Amino acid sequence: MRRPMGRLFPLAALLACLGVAVAGCGGSSGGGGTTPGGVTVGPTSAMDHTNIVLKDRFGQPITLTSKEPYSPNETCGPCHDVVMMANGYHFQQGRTTAAGTIQTRDDFFSDGRTWLKSDGMYGKW
Amino acid sequence: MxxxxxxxxxxxxxxxxxxxxxxxxxxxxxxxxxxxxxxxxxxxxxxxxxxxxxxxxxxxxxxxxxxxxxxxxxxxxxxxxxxxxxGVAEPDCLYCHRSDRMIDQGKNMNWIWRTAVLRSKDKLKDSQGNDVPAYASASTAAQGWFSGFALNPNVPAGKPPMATTLDIDYQAGVNSGSLMVGTDGNLYLPETLVTREPTDYACWGCHLTPDLKKRGRVWFDPVKDIHYAGFNNLLDADPSNDKLAVESKACTRCHPSDGDHNIAKGNATLGSVRNDTDYEGFRTCRDCHDPSSIYYDPNATPPTHPVHTIPKHLDVMSCEMCHIPFKEDAAALVVDNATTGSTIGYNTAAFLSADPLDPTNADKSRWYPQFELKTDRDGQVRLFPTKLLHSVWWGDWDQNGTPGDLTDDTIAPLALWRVRGLTTGAPLAGVTDHNGDGKPEVNTLAEIEVYLLALESNNDKHGTPLAARAVLIKGGQVYYLSGAGGVASFPYEGTGIHTESSHPFSVNHNVRAAGEALGSTSCGECHTQFNGGAPTTVFDRLILTDPWDVNGDPVYEPMRDHTGIDPD
Structure with missing residues (x-):
C-alpha cells in the first residue's frame, strides 16, 4: 500500500504552498518585493523562505552580534510541524513508534536480550 | 545501549x-x-x-x-x-534542506563542522575560553556560521574529527550569502538557501563512511553507479545537459519522502527500524524498469536479456543479485573486539580477492558479495547480494538454571570498557600472530582459555566480576571453559540462543551497466553444466565463515552450501 503523499502535512505549510499568506512565513507567491525585515527579494516561489527570521533557542531573533546558536525548532517551527517531522525514523532511530510513542525498553524483542532497547540504532548493542 | x-x-x-x-x-x-x-x-x-x-x-x-x-x-x-x-541537538532542518554544500578538496565541510562540534561534547570553547554548548551549536556550525574553528590535532587518522574551538559569527553567513540582514537588524534566510528535495551531498555526509565500511559503496562515480550516471544525463552524447555532482538529486529518485519525513526505503537485512514503512513510496528496480509498472520510467531500459524470461529465474533471483555483480572498493569484513578489547578491523582485501574461487589470489581489485534470502516488494523471497561483517567478541553465558536446555540461554556481550580494564588495550600474554598478518588474534584453544580464565576471575574497576561464565563468540561458535578442563565449543546455530558472529549488510547500490551483470556472457557463471562441469564463479564462490581457526587460517564455504540453493 502506498502512503498518501502529503499526509499530515501541516496546514501552515500547505497554505504557504498554495500562496496564502501565513503570519511569520514567506507566504507570497511570485512578484518579489520587500519583506517586513526590509530584505529586497526577487521573484519568489511556492517555497518562499525569504521572510524567515533566524531565531535562537530562546525564540529571539538573531542579529549579527549574537553568539547564541540558531535554533531549528524556533526558526522553522512556526510554519513547519517540526515535532511531527522529527518523528521520522531517520531522527528517532527506534526511539518511537509511527504514532510517536516512546518504545525503548529492555529486552525489546522479548527474547532475553536485555541489552537491546529498540529495533533501531538508538538502543542497539 | x-x-x-x-x-x-x-x-x-x-x-x-x-x-x-x-x-x-x-x-x-x-x-x-x-x-x-x-x-x-x-x-x-x-x-x-x-x-x-x-x-x-x-x-x-x-x-x-x-x-x-x-x-x-x-x-x-x-x-x-x-x-x-x-544543550541538546535539535532536528537539523538546514543540514539536509540547504541547497548548496561546502566541498573542500573532496571533503564535505558541512558534515565535518557539525561532526566535530558534536564530538567535542562538553569540551567546546570559544577563542576567549568560554564554554560553547556543543550539541546546541552543531546546526550552526554545519552552516559555516562561525569565524573561529579549530580541530583537535590529536584525533587519530580515520577517526571522526573533534573540535576544540568554535566562535559563532553570523557575519560569516552574510559574507557567504547564506544569511541576509534586514533593515530591522535581524538575520534572514535567503530563499535560494533552502531546497525541498535534498541533494545527494546531504545524504553523502552521513552515509559515506558507514556505507563504505558496510558495503563498499562509492558515490558520484558514473562507471560504478549506472543510476547516478543516468539520473544526471551522463550517459547520453550531449555534455551540455550533464548535471554536476553538487546538483545531483539521484538519491531521492528512489528514496523520496513526504511531509512525515519517513524517507522511503526498502527492506534492509540488518536494522529493522520501522519495518512498517518498508517499500512505502520506495521505487524498486521493477517500478521503473518494468513497462507494465504504473511507475514505469521511459528513460529506464526494460530488461532485454533472455534470462529474464527463463522460468524460475526471477522467482529466485533479485535484480540486485545480478546487476551488482562485484564491488571494487574495500569494505570492513571482520571486527575483532576480543583480542585487545578495542576494535581491530580487517577489510575485504584481507580475506577475499578478485578471483571468487581463490580468496588468496593477490589481485585485490574486486570482491564479490554473497547472497541471502530476503522478502522483495512483491512478497517473493529472493536472493539478494549482501556483505557479511564478522564480529569476534566476549560474552557472559547465562544458562538460566537449565544447563540441559539451551533454548532459554542468553549470551550478554561484555562492554568493551570493562574488557579493556582487563587487557589495558593490549593482547594478554601468550597471544601471538598465527596468520602472520601483523595483527595478533585470539584463535588457539590455549589463547582462548587464557582470556576465559581471566574474565571469570577478575573484577572491573567497580568491583563487579567481569563474567560469571565467559564465552568467546567467533565464526558461528561459542567457546567456553569445559568442566572437564580446557576449552570446548559448539555451533550456536539452531540452539535457540539469540547470538551472532556474522551480520549481513544489504548491498543495494552501485548497480553496474547491464553488460556487466552476472550471466550476461554465459550461463556457466551459475550452472556447472554450462561451465564444463567446473565450479562456477557465482554458486561456488567462497565466502568467509571464520576469520581464523585454531591454526590461524580463515575458513570458507561455497555459496552453494551457504544458500542451500543448487542451480544444477
Missing part, C-alpha cells in the same frame, strides 16, 4: 549523552539527541531544568540513569551527563 534504570555502574555501556556526541554525527538531530526516554528535553535552556527535574527527581536520583549518566569508555569512570553545558 545502557538501560534507562541501572542498579550498578558496571551495567552501563553507552548512554544517551554518549549517543548524542558520537552516534548523532550521522543522524539529523532531534529525537534521542533532544528528548529523554520519558519524553522530556534532556535540558531545557529556557527554564534551566534537566528533564528529570520535570518528574520531581534530583541529580542524586539519576546517577545511574542511562539518560543522565555517562561512563568514560577509556577509564570506566562514571559522571553526570553535562547536558546543561552541551
Amino acid at each position: 545502557a538501560a534507562k534504570d541501572n542498579a550498578n555502574v558496571s551495567d552501563i555501556d553507552k548512554t544517551s549523552f554518549w549517543w548524542a556526541g558520537l552516534c548523532s554525527i550521522c543522524h539529523p538531530g532531534g529525537g534521542p539527541t533532544e528528548y529523554d526516554r520519558d519524553g522530556h528535553k534532556f535540558f531545557d535552556v529556557v527554564t534551566g531544568e534537566f528533564g528529570y527535574e520535570k518528574l520531581g527527581k534530583t541529580a542524586g536520583d539519576v546517577t545511574l540513569d542511562g539518560d543522565y549518566a555517562e561512563v568514560n569508555h577509556m577509564t570506566g569512570d562514571l559522571r553526570a551527563a553535562p547536558w546543561d553545558k552541551t
Whole structure:
C-alpha cells in the first residue's frame, strides 16, 4: 500500500504552498518585493523562505552580534510541524513508534536480550 | 545501549549523552539527541531544568540513569551527563534542506563542522575560553556560521574529527550569502538557501563512511553507479545537459519522502527500524524498469536479456543479485573486539580477492558479495547480494538454571570498557600472530582459555566480576571453559540462543551497466553444466565463515552450501 503523499502535512505549510499568506512565513507567491525585515527579494516561489527570521533557542531573533546558536525548532517551527517531522525514523532511530510513542525498553524483542532497547540504532548493542 | 534504570555502574555501556556526541554525527538531530526516554528535553535552556527535574527527581536520583549518566569508555569512570553545558541537538532542518554544500578538496565541510562540534561534547570553547554548548551549536556550525574553528590535532587518522574551538559569527553567513540582514537588524534566510528535495551531498555526509565500511559503496562515480550516471544525463552524447555532482538529486529518485519525513526505503537485512514503512513510496528496480509498472520510467531500459524470461529465474533471483555483480572498493569484513578489547578491523582485501574461487589470489581489485534470502516488494523471497561483517567478541553465558536446555540461554556481550580494564588495550600474554598478518588474534584453544580464565576471575574497576561464565563468540561458535578442563565449543546455530558472529549488510547500490551483470556472457557463471562441469564463479564462490581457526587460517564455504540453493 502506498502512503498518501502529503499526509499530515501541516496546514501552515500547505497554505504557504498554495500562496496564502501565513503570519511569520514567506507566504507570497511570485512578484518579489520587500519583506517586513526590509530584505529586497526577487521573484519568489511556492517555497518562499525569504521572510524567515533566524531565531535562537530562546525564540529571539538573531542579529549579527549574537553568539547564541540558531535554533531549528524556533526558526522553522512556526510554519513547519517540526515535532511531527522529527518523528521520522531517520531522527528517532527506534526511539518511537509511527504514532510517536516512546518504545525503548529492555529486552525489546522479548527474547532475553536485555541489552537491546529498540529495533533501531538508538538502543542497539 | 545502557538501560534507562541501572542498579550498578558496571551495567552501563553507552548512554544517551554518549549517543548524542558520537552516534548523532550521522543522524539529523532531534529525537534521542533532544528528548529523554520519558519524553522530556534532556535540558531545557529556557527554564534551566534537566528533564528529570520535570518528574520531581534530583541529580542524586539519576546517577545511574542511562539518560543522565555517562561512563568514560577509556577509564570506566562514571559522571553526570553535562547536558546543561552541551544543550541538546535539535532536528537539523538546514543540514539536509540547504541547497548548496561546502566541498573542500573532496571533503564535505558541512558534515565535518557539525561532526566535530558534536564530538567535542562538553569540551567546546570559544577563542576567549568560554564554554560553547556543543550539541546546541552543531546546526550552526554545519552552516559555516562561525569565524573561529579549530580541530583537535590529536584525533587519530580515520577517526571522526573533534573540535576544540568554535566562535559563532553570523557575519560569516552574510559574507557567504547564506544569511541576509534586514533593515530591522535581524538575520534572514535567503530563499535560494533552502531546497525541498535534498541533494545527494546531504545524504553523502552521513552515509559515506558507514556505507563504505558496510558495503563498499562509492558515490558520484558514473562507471560504478549506472543510476547516478543516468539520473544526471551522463550517459547520453550531449555534455551540455550533464548535471554536476553538487546538483545531483539521484538519491531521492528512489528514496523520496513526504511531509512525515519517513524517507522511503526498502527492506534492509540488518536494522529493522520501522519495518512498517518498508517499500512505502520506495521505487524498486521493477517500478521503473518494468513497462507494465504504473511507475514505469521511459528513460529506464526494460530488461532485454533472455534470462529474464527463463522460468524460475526471477522467482529466485533479485535484480540486485545480478546487476551488482562485484564491488571494487574495500569494505570492513571482520571486527575483532576480543583480542585487545578495542576494535581491530580487517577489510575485504584481507580475506577475499578478485578471483571468487581463490580468496588468496593477490589481485585485490574486486570482491564479490554473497547472497541471502530476503522478502522483495512483491512478497517473493529472493536472493539478494549482501556483505557479511564478522564480529569476534566476549560474552557472559547465562544458562538460566537449565544447563540441559539451551533454548532459554542468553549470551550478554561484555562492554568493551570493562574488557579493556582487563587487557589495558593490549593482547594478554601468550597471544601471538598465527596468520602472520601483523595483527595478533585470539584463535588457539590455549589463547582462548587464557582470556576465559581471566574474565571469570577478575573484577572491573567497580568491583563487579567481569563474567560469571565467559564465552568467546567467533565464526558461528561459542567457546567456553569445559568442566572437564580446557576449552570446548559448539555451533550456536539452531540452539535457540539469540547470538551472532556474522551480520549481513544489504548491498543495494552501485548497480553496474547491464553488460556487466552476472550471466550476461554465459550461463556457466551459475550452472556447472554450462561451465564444463567446473565450479562456477557465482554458486561456488567462497565466502568467509571464520576469520581464523585454531591454526590461524580463515575458513570458507561455497555459496552453494551457504544458500542451500543448487542451480544444477
